[in-house]
Each structure stands twice: as structure tokens, then as C-alpha cells.
Amino acid sequence: MAIYGHAEASTLAYLGLHALQHRGQESAGIASSDGGTIYVHKSMGLVMDIFKEDVLARLPGSLGHRTQSVFHHR
Secondary structure, three states: OOEEOOOOHHHHHHHHHHHHHOOOOOOOEEEEEOOEEEEEEEEEEHHHOOHHHHHHHHOOOOOOEEEEEEOOOO
């Protein structure tokens, strides 16, 4: 999922990631860009524990991208 051209891109990426959390819960990350710098935050754990308001505030820009690993049990 990617959000482009929105001032709250990292917050929208967080909400999308939270909605998809049931697919895998061991880690998550968001990258955002202000057009010159890419900002990244990733960690192990649940989305709501990883991305507090202070973390989202450090992910400025109008592009947000969420990543999430998915565990496949064989």
C-alpha cells in the first residue's frame, strides 16, 4: 500500500497497516519521504505498539509506504 500527495501520508499508512495486521503480527515498518529524504521506522511487535504519535510525527512528507512481514507455516 502506498499513499502519495497527502500531508498525513504516514498516518494513513499506519491506519492501513493496522487494518491488515491480522495477516502477520511479528513486525511492521513505515517509510515516508518529503521529496528529498526518506524517513523509516520499523520494529518487531504489534502496529499499535510500534507507531505511537511521536513516531508518526517523525515520519513527515507526502509519501507513505507500509511494510509487513507475513509468516507462512508449512
